[in-house]
Amino acid sequence: MFNFVITFALVLISLSMLALIYRVIKGPSIPDRVIALDALGVNLIAVIALISIVLDTYAFLEVILLLGILAFIGTVSMAKFLEKGEIIEDDRNRNQ
């Protein structure tokens, strides 16, 4: 019963990731795609937690924290690029 519950949750999360991939491909604007990619990264964290429960090992749990940090940095840099046109601003170019 427990294994069935874990497998069912994995299938459900995989279907929702397919829906997010549909939004990444079709999304009319760039922020749509960025939002869908951020949600994909967040769902990937859940997939890794469930797979480490299935495999009964805690060797992969560092990947959870790593993926959280990487998804946040990617989304912030993408938002800054969309808003200002550059990610790391150069102070000498600002006042010209």
Add this chain to the structure above:
Amino acid sequence: MTEIEISKIIVGLLVLLGAFLSAVSAFGIIRLPDVYTRNHAASKSATLGVISVMLAAFIYFYAEHGHFNSRVILGILFVFFTAPVSGHLISRAAYNSGVKLWDKSVRDDLKNKKK
């Protein structure tokens, strides 16, 4: 009923809740009309679903192996703090780069503000 069975029931319920919330957020991302409502669906419900799945993994390894994994706790705290921030940033970037609201939305407080 031993402690391990009770903890497995709790883990199963948390995992089902997380998968349900993840499916709800994907449904919202498919169905909702514009960027801001989709961002609303994605940032809140996907975050809560992933937090409950991570909590389930933590409880599973603590009850089954007696292994206290502090990185999962740090991951829960990090996702809880940063997912709303990234949702806010991407929504503000969408507004400032000129993405239109839905046709039937009735209120836009920033419309007359100049950049």
